[in-house]
Amino acid sequence: MPRARASRKRLDPARREAVRLLQRIETDQAYVNRLISAGLTDELEPEAGRRATEYVAGITRWRRWLDFLLAQAYRGRYDKMEPRLRYVLYLGLYELLFTDTPPYAALHEAVELARRLVRPQAGAVVNAVLRTLLRQRDFLPQPQTGDTAEDLAIRYSHPTWMVQHWLARYGPAETEALLRYNNERPWFGVRVRTDRIARHVVLHRLADRGVEAEPSPVLDDFIRVRRLGPILEDRLIEKGLLAVQDESAGLVVRLLDPHPEETIVDACAAPGGKTTYIATRMRDHGRVLAFDVHARRVELIRKAALQQGLTSIVAEAVDLREVPTRYPDLQADRVLLDVPCTGLGVLAKRADLRWHRQPEDLSELVQLQDELLEAAARLVRPGGVLVYSTCTIEPEENEERIRAFLARHPNFTVERADAWVPAAMVTAEGFFATWPPRDQMDGAFAARLRRTS
């Protein structure tokens, strides 16, 4: 009998693992990216591990929209549904809406998961809910709360406060473009050590392996790839030939424009993505002093420097605010201050960040950003350069910090970014600012300031 045979079949390990991970995320408040690197069951085949993490990342991203649809189709009290049944429904609906899995297979797998991981009768519930939504797939119910921010936040699965924030600043069309971008599979930036391997050689090698990749249109030593897996498997990173780095981060280093033989301070440096690019641009001649307050993260800078064969980098665990007193004579040619920020420019890459951020984070971070700017400014020699950068699109952490800083420090002036980065990414005030849907990279900001006296 086909039914009896189907239920004896082994459950698909990737889907079973996805349900287990969803449970861990909810009960332990675990971060998705940490789980993905450390939490997978050991005996899982690599392909199943990849699929499980893709399910979990996608479901995490789309959770609010999935909840909305499931609540419409479920005949009981959705808010009282047992968590495990909800995870199975998330997975089934996610597969139906966002993957190439044939609908019949997605439905069948979800029903089997419910029968075996929840209880035999739960299969019927899953079958009914998913079939209802499958029938409506081309005209799904839409939120109509009467509040534009709330409707967009549900439809694109973001917290309402974030959408309110962006609507007020960017208007509905730009906000919707950003919300869409945050849910799409982004390009990943990869820096090529072009002093060791030509960019076109890397592109050919990736093409041979069927990896979608293209040269960066804005940086001659970067490429963009749709999947990082093959690069990691190829061990090109361990060999020091490639580094995963968003193009927006690369452009910040171009804006700093370090030269050989200079003394550079990378003031908030871990894990060292920009530090190693700075040293590479200096052909490893000069001094790059890399500070970070977290000792464990400082180890990552050292590891990256070693891997990439860069000896001009000296990394130290220290709170930046103590550096001017610890090293009263330190006067650098250039200082990069890549501050801790809300990270709201990188939501496309970090599936769960949107759910961890709170509006209150902003005021705390802004205060720290001001303090770090004060310390960094004291490390710049007269005539030297200070670059302040973030990976957020929030003006409070960007333009507003620089305007306030300039009001306190008349001996610093803005140098327009046009000479170092594409003009389309330069604001009227001369700052570097990317817009993810337009530039197809993370949202980032940087200001280049010159100390005049």
Ligand SMILES: C[S@@+](CC[C@H](N)C(=O)[O-])C[C@H]1O[C@@H](n2cnc3c(N)ncnc32)[C@H](O)[C@@H]1O
């Ligand atoms: C945006 S990340 C830096 C990313 C890094 N520049 C890169 O490109 O790889 C901000 C860093 O600031 C560090 N940080 C936070 N508070 C600090 C402080 N008071 N002093 C020094 N570093 C600090 C954090 O540990 C974090 O590594």
